[in-house]
Amino acid sequence: MPIVLWVALGGAVGASGRYLFGVWATRLIGHGFPYGTLCVNVLGCFLMGVIVEAAALKLSLGQDMRAFLTTGVLGGFTTFSAFALDFAVLTERKANVLAWGYLGASVVLSIVALFAGLWLMRAVLQ
Numbered sequence: 410m411p412i413v414l415w416v417a418l419g420g421a422v423g424a425s426g427r428y429l430f431g432v433w434a435t436r437l438i439g440h441g442f443p444y445g446t447l448c449v450n451v452l453g454c455f456l457m458g459v460i461v462e463a464a465a466l467k468l469s470l471g472q473d474m475r476a477f478l479t480t481g482v483l484g485g486f487t488t489f490s491a492f493a494l495d496f497a498v499l500t501e502r503k504a505n506v507l508a509w510g511y512l513g514a515s516v517v518l519s520i521v522a523l524f525a526g527l528w529l530m531r532a533v534l535q
Contacts, residue, residue, distance in 0.1 A: 415473045419481015427486050453487030457494050 427449050434445030460478050464470045470478070483490045492515060499508035 410473070412473055412476050415477040416481040416484075419477040419483075420485035423482040423485025423487075425485075426482075450487050450489040453483050453490035454493040456486075457483050457490035458497075461494065 430449055431445035434448060438444045457479060460470075460475075460483070464475055479494075480491070496508050496512050499505075499511060
């Protein structure tokens with residue numbers, strides 16, 4: 410099967426897991442704070458670290474399985490895990506200025522872009 414289909418299948422699994430986890434967390438804890446999103450992001454980052462390091466040190470994961478688990482399942486579960494991995498890779502390569510610039514730019518530009526999208530739709534649709 411082509412690798413892109415493995416990624417798509419993993420994405421479906423991860424996105425479904427994110428949805429179900431969010432529903433469960435909201436029922437358990439309530440709506441006052443995005444606990445589901447926070448937990449999914451933290452869990453996804455932990456699992457990304459586990460999978461990437463296990464594959465590097467011990468596990469023999471083929472390219473298809475690695476793409477299925479990291480880009481697919483964890484990418485569908487939380488894109489924050491991919492962001493965290495990119496930051497960690499830059500840091501481990503001793504590109505600290507670049508890593509922190511990436512972190513800052515990602516957070517600030519993403520939030521600015523979200524507000525820009527809100528503003529645009531309010532301007533167009535109201």
